[in-house]
Every structure is written in structure tokens, then in C-alpha cells.
Amino acid sequence: MAVAVSDFCRRAKAMASPTEVREALALLSEDEDFRVRTLTDTEPEVSPLGPFAVVDILRGTQPSLAAQRQACGYYDVVQELTRVREEKTPVAPAPVVVPEVPTFAPPPPRPAPAGDGDGAGGAKADKAARRGTESVQERIAPRKRAASAEPEHEQEESLEAEPRFLRRELPKPRGRYTQVAAPKGSFQILTRAEGRDILDSAVAQSEHRFTLLKSLGEQYNGAKGELTMVDLESVLRRHELLETLAAKERQGILSAYADQRGAAGRVAWALGLSPSELQKLIGTLGLQQEAEEVRERFRREALGARHLTQRLDLLGRDKYLADLGIKKRFTDSLRKELEGLVRDELPGARDLPGLALAVARKHGAPQELVLRAIERLGLAGTLREQLNSDQSLP
Template sequence: MTSPWQRRRQPDDVPTPVAVAVSDFCRRAKSPAPAPEVREALALLAEDDDFRVRALTDAEPEASPLGPFAVVDILRGTAPALAAQRQACGFYDVARELAHVREEKTPPPAPAPTVPVFATPPAPAASEDGDGKAGKKAGKAAKQEAAVQERIAPKKRATPEADATSAAPQDLDEGEELGFLRRDLPRPRGRFTRVEAPRSSFMELTRLGTKPALEAALEGAEHRFALLRNLSQRYNGSRGELTLVDLENVLKDHGLLEGFTDKEKRQVLAAYSDQRGASGRVGWSLGLSPSELQRLVAVLGLEEEVEALRERFRREALATSHLTHRLDLLGREKYLADLGIQRKFSDSLRKELERLVADELPDATEIHGLAEAVGRKHGAPAELVFRAFERLGLAEGLRKRLLAGAPQSTP
């Protein structure tokens, strides 16, 4: 008895348009699947069922989630709601593994002989007189038969690659590597095949029926550049590749641009607040390059608000009075450089440390003890104080002053 989870054809024999239609149907049914899995599922159906597959995938999914094996199950009479339950509980993962095991257990067809064997009349039986003449005739007939087989067999011409690989290793010196010439390997087939869905026309984006798909794409996109990268894999632009201008026009025609712009503004301002005004960290968190972030801020009209946020964090960094916080900020050079206050902050902290050191310098004998005394008095780690001496260029001057103020030893 044939199992329902047994292949009826090879996965690479599945027509590409049918595989693409099932892949798009599964995406709309909230269970996207890679191309190899789609082809493995469609291999369970015969070629005559392809028209039924297209009839199902052209309509909207009645339930979700539905993967490619669920599509096959629905075509065999299972209700969509039951197929969705099976998809959610992992039933089709077991079915996929079962189909794979059955395929491995199926014996491969016997290979056809490469050299044809032609039937020849049987050799006459030797007579019982034992004179040896019959044996000589039989041997002569066998030689003639072998010569005929060799003469009529197809000739295999030697290729340049075979000539290169057939060179005798003993003709080469020891340590010299063999220079094998390799052919280009064939493209992957079967379960390893990767099928890229063809991109739809730009006119598809402008149609009213595409609005629900656009709304779903907007929910998962933080900004228009992420949305552009997503849609450019499925749709062409008005003049080739899909551009940001094409995307903005489509959103404007569907009445979605204003709401998406408000969402982008909230995302950008929240990112600047979370990253404390550092543009580099904001771009990294949103997946934007510096030029894309600058363009997005300009398109959204947030230059003044962003600059106000950055100025707020600049004043906060410069006005903080806690010594430990200031010493910690000194080590965040990229953050200070991003805000444009690295030099101003360093000068301010240098003056403050010089004032604090002046009170402890008479009682100190060496620089580590001086850093420990300053840190103990003002509640800061001594290691951070000593590193600040080194970073701000105060360490050498302090060592000379401590050396000059040390009591001279008498003989």
C-alpha cells in the first residue's frame, strides 16, 4: 500500500511557478518556508495535481499557520482548520522526516550499461574425437567475437582534464604538488536547490489589493529603509530597482505614509533617548548607515528635536558633579567624540583633578598613593583616578613634583 507521505516525483522536477505560488501562500498563511522544503512537500504530489495546487494558492488562506506540507494535506481532503492545528503542533515535521526516510529506503534504479553487449551465436560444441581441431576453431571464434565487440563499441574520447590527471606521479619531483584541473561543479539539485522567487511588477504595489500586504509589512518595519530592503526582494521599481522615492509614492497613494511617518519619528526619538544622543549607536540599533540615518532624520523633519536631545546630553555630561561618573565618561572616548565635547570635557576634568590633587600632594610620596588618597576622599576608585592621570597627561608632571618634594636621604 502506498503511503500518503511518499514521493511521487523528484523535488527538482517540481515546476518553479508552482513552487513560488506555494511559497507565497505559506507566507500569507504566516508560516513561511524555505524553497527546499516547498519542493520536498510538492514532490509528494503527482504532476497532475499541479493545477489543484494553483487553484488553492490563488485564493486567500482560510486558516493559519499553514506550511507547504499542510497545503499537501489540504489537497488530500483535510480541513484547513485541522491542518493549521497540525502545523502548530509539529505534525508535519514528523511527516517530512517520514517522507525523507521512505525515500532513503527506496532502492535506486539499476544503472544502464555503458557499453552495449550484442548477442552473438553460441560457439559450436567440440566433438568427442579429441583431435584438437574443434578446440582451435572455438578459440579462433572467441578471438573474432572479442575483436568485433571492441570494434563496434562506442569510443570514449579522452578530455584534456583526463590527460592532466593521468600524468604519472613518478615523473614529478618529491614535494611537487599535482596540478589537477577541475571542472565546474553542477548546481545543487533536489533538496539542496535554492529557488529565488521572481519579483513582481511595480504596478502590483499600486493596486488596491496589495494594501493589506503593505500594512503587514509596515508592522514589522522600524523605518522606511528596512521596508525598502524587504519589498525590493519581491517587487521591481518604476524604472528598474525599487527606490525610496517609489516606496514613498506607493505609501502615499494607499494613505499609509502619514501613519508610518509618525511611527518612524517615535522610533528615532526613542533611539536617541536610549543611546543618550550618540548618533553612531542610534544608527547601529536601527540598522542604518550614518548617511541613511542623516537622510531619515532630514526626511522626518527631526533635525531640531534631535539636536535638542544631543545638546541636553552634552550639558548633562559636562555638568555632572560626581567624580566617578566623570572618570567613567573619560574612558568613553567615542561617545564624547560623537557628541563633539571630547576636548572640552577633558580640559574641564583636568582642571578639576589639578585642584583636587593640590590638597593631597603635600602628604603623598608616590603617584599611586596620591591617586588612592584622592579617590578615598571623593568616593572614586583609585584605579580610575590613576588612569585619568595617565589619559590627561598629568602623570609625568605629578611624578616630578613628588620627586622634588621628597626628603633627601643623608649618608
Template sequence: TTPTFALPPTGAPPAEVDPKTGRRKSAKAEAAAVQERIAPRKRVTDDEDTLDEAAPETNPGAMSASQDDEDAPRFIKRELPRPRGRFTRVEAQRLSFFELTRAEGKATLEAAIEATEHRYSLLRTLEHRYNGPRGELTQVDMENVLRQHGIMETLEAQEKRNLQTAYASQRGAAGRVAWALGLSPSELQRLTHALLLEEEVEALRERFRNEVLATSHLTHRLDLLGKDKYLADLGIQKRFTESLRKELERLVKDSMSDATDLHSLANVVGRKHGAPAELVTRAFERLGLTEKLRKQLSSQTVNPSH
């Protein structure tokens, strides 16, 4: 027997049925539905989203979804401890102040005194390791415990040696002394007063003032002219510059006839008195003698008979 197959219907396709009314859609309605399906969808803007959020009662589905989000479990990030790796810096726990007041604390304080230059650096060392009796360790607390152990005199003797050495090596400049010892200017002043070294320090500074003003070597004086901060620290900058200006004017007067310009004048003065010509030229500029000397040299060129 020959198999037979059902043929597709030759008529028009059945019209779609409206699910709401149960009636067949007309050709016009079907075309509108197809057009609606294939038309591009309108993009929702941020303003419309804001309006939807402001009026949640108009969208019960969104309201229920937001309630579901609120009911969903939330995962809160735990506060984990800080890492303690090989290179992590962790502050050591401070010890009690009363550890320093015991007999064993004397050896600790003596070792700390040997490793420091003055009481301020000693305090900075101890305050990282020990608490004070009422919170932070203060200088008064530290000095009291040093006197209790009878080693305050040891610290003061070491401070005096360090101050005397620093003032001698820095040639009386208080600013350089403070920098060398790691002190602020106010700390240096308080330390000098506490050690009763004010008269000794002032006498030492006066000695260096007299040395600077009394030096007769021209090269040394020209070199000191460039050290404004040092001269100002000693309080003799004005006196020194006035003295050097008068000396240079005298030397230039004796050498003016052998020079034709400022450069040759500096060479002549330097050669006669054993000073570098560069320092002489710099002194002319710093002391404000350049224009005056140029006028004198130009007038000498115009009137060679004079």
C-alpha cells in the same frame, strides 16, 4: 615394431633471410640485428614531440591518426539545472509593481510597515518581492505608492517615534543611533531631514552635552573619560578633558602631602572622593599628568620641609 623419431638437424641453424633482398644475412648482420632488438629504446623527449607536431607531413601515420581523432564523436557536457534540495536557496520570483497599487496591496504595505523601523528597511524588504515600474523598485516608487494608499503618514509617525526613542536611549550619540536602527550615517541624516526633526534632535543632543559637562560625581566623570567615541560624537571631548584635568589638579594639590608615590596618591584621592583608585590612575595617564606628578612627589621626598 619399435617407433622411430626424427632427430633434430645437427648442423648450424639456418641463417635468417632479409625480407627486403631475399638474401641470407651474414653473421655480422645477424649480430647487429640481435643487438638492436635487445638494446634499450631511446626515450622520446618533449622537444621531439613538439617537432613532430610542427612537421606532420613527415609522419603520415600520425596525421591520419589525428584526423581519426577529429572525426571521432565528442561528448559535450550538458548544462544541468541547479539543484533544488531541501537546503538549496532559490530566489522567489518577484511580483509586479502593480500588485502594490491595487486595493489588496494596502494591507500588504501596512503589515510591512509594522514589521520595519524606517523607510530604508521597508525598501529592502519590498525590493526582494516586487519589481519597480521601470526595473528595480526604488525609494521614490515605494513612497509614491504609500501616498497613493494614504499610509505615508503612518510610516512617518512610526519613524519619528523610533528616532526619538533611539536618541534618548543612546544619550544623544548619533553613531549609536544609526547602528541601533541599522542605518548608515548618511541615511540617518537624510531621514532626520525628511522628518523635520533636525532641531529636536539637536536640542536633545545639547541636553546630554550639558549633563556630561555639569556632572560633579568624580567616578562618573572618570568613567566618561574612557568613552572617547561618545564624547567625540557629542563634540565635547576637548572641553570635557580640559575640565577634568583642572579638577584633578585641584584634588591632587590637596592630597599631595599624604602620598609618597603615584600609586599612593591615586589611593588617597580615590578614598577622599569615593572613586576607584584604578580610574584615578588611568585618568593620570590619559590626561598626561603622570610625569608631572612624579616630579612633584620626588621633589617632596627630597625636601620634606616644603
């Protein structure tokens, strides 16, 4: 249907974009499809006629009037109004001002002059008399259109008589309007000599073989269908590029482990891999020992933090401690340490915030972190009971 309308508009000297054609066809119901084909199968009587002019003709407008509206831009206003009506109506909508559509009726014929000389002379005299009575400002000023004398109810009826443009859901584009992916190249291209340049450029732009597989899989097929990791590694090995890629992967993985302080989950996120893909890549490259050494270094650093503020801050990073596998050891060690610190300040404290403030001032840590650690380590209930019992004593 869209192809037929587009071809009809082309023959009517009003080329239309696919979007404009579909917006116009959305104004028609399914029952009117046969009328569209009846019109588009014939040759245009007048021109120009766009897709909205075709809809207007099907609604009963004369082709000559539709051509005039197409030439003066009437259907551009119609298209804009159609888009506005699709938007959500506000709670208190403002009155919509309907633009007045100019009519293009031919001017009435002038009365025949009584004589050639008298008619020409009389017209010139009338024109000169009018120019003599009008000033320059009055002649160049815009002409004000007289207010309509029709009653309000008649104006509403005339607006209701105008064709209503309501959209309907259309099927997905087909034919030449369908957007399809570009055809994939053959796997044999990558195995030839020119395939080395393609792979060399792709390796330089990829961080690891998984992104390389995704990039090349969108452009080339594999040996037996979709491009697989086995196909990719074989063709890289054929062009002696697999070692280059492996060296790049080793450096990237170890750098990511150092940047993320040994957290494997964040390493996988930084490299755009799933945890299983990261472990598979580490196993392929033989980096298990190096990665574990980096993780062990950060484990010792977390467990051996000297300043109390550092240890209290790590307590709020549950996922990081769980990733390193030291969450239980760390929390047990910090609980034991914090119990000794609050025991020393307990006699002079009146409430839990005051106790946290005393510990924080003595050890140079924020009060909020100390109070949060007391709550998270399960010490708050016992400390409140001890504070209440101390205050009850005479």
C-alpha cells in the same frame, strides 16, 4: 551528468537525492564522464542500482553484484567512509577499523538424496541429533566468525585492491538542481487595491522606510527596474500610508536618541541604518531640531556631572564624547579639576599610586579610575617629578 545518473537510478528502482548523486559523481574523474553517459543511456539490466552502484559498475563490478550490494546497504557504508576521509586527519590517528563486507554468494547445492524417504528421514534425524546435543543457550547465542587465516601482508594487499573513492571538485549545480530566487512580482500589484493590504502589513513589521524598501525590493520590481525609494514613497502616498509610516519613524528615532543618550552613531546602529541614512531620514522627517535638543540635554548632563566617579567614568568613553562633540571641553575641564585635587594631597604622598589612593578616599572614587585619569590626562610625568623631588629634600 547528474540528471542522467538520477534518471538511471530512478529506472533502476533506487531513487537518489541530488546530494547523493553529486557525492557519487565526485568519486569519478573527468575522463570517466563519457563512460557514465554510456551506462546511463542504456536500460538497467538489474535493480536496484543507486548512484554509488553506478560508480562501482564503472570500476569493473558486475551489475548483479552491485545490485546485491545496493540491496544490503553496502553503499551506505561506502558513502559514510567517503565523508570520513574528507575530514582532517588527526596528528596521532587511531587505527581505522574497516567494516567487513558480507558476501551474498548463493549457498552450494545440496547433494542429491539417494531416495525420497531415506533422504528426508536422514536429514530429520541429523537435525534432531544436533538439537539434542546443543542447549537452548548455545542455539540462541550469536555465532562467532572464525578469525581470518590470511597473513597480514595478504590482508593489506586485499585492502589496497579495493576501489579507492577520492572526491574531485564539481561545478556548481545546473539545470533542475540550481537554486534560484523566486521571481519578483510586478510593481502594478502594489498600486492596485489589493496592494494596500500588502503595504499595510509590511509597514507594521518595519521600523522605517529603509527596511521596508529592502523587504519589498526582494519581492517586487519597481516602475523602471529595481524598486527605488521614490517608487516606495509614491505608492505609500497613493494608499495614504506614508504619514502612518512617518509617525512611526519619528517616535522610533526620538526614542532611540533617548535610549542611546544622544549618541547618533549608536542610534544608527540600533535602527540598522548607516550614519548617512540616519541623517537623510531625519532631514526627510524634519527632526533636526528635536534630535539636537535631545543631544544638547545629554551634553549638559555630561559636562555638569557632580560626582567625581561619574566624570572619571565618562573619560573612558572617548567615542561617546566625540559623538556629542564635547570631548575637548570635557577633558580640559576634568584636567583642571584633577590638578587641584592632587595638589592638595601631594605633600603627604610618597608615590603616584599612593597619591591616587589619597584622592580616591577623600572624594569617594575608585583608585583605579583616579590613576587612569592621571595617566590619560598627561599628569603622570609631572607628578612623578614632583614626588621624587620632595623625597630628595632633607
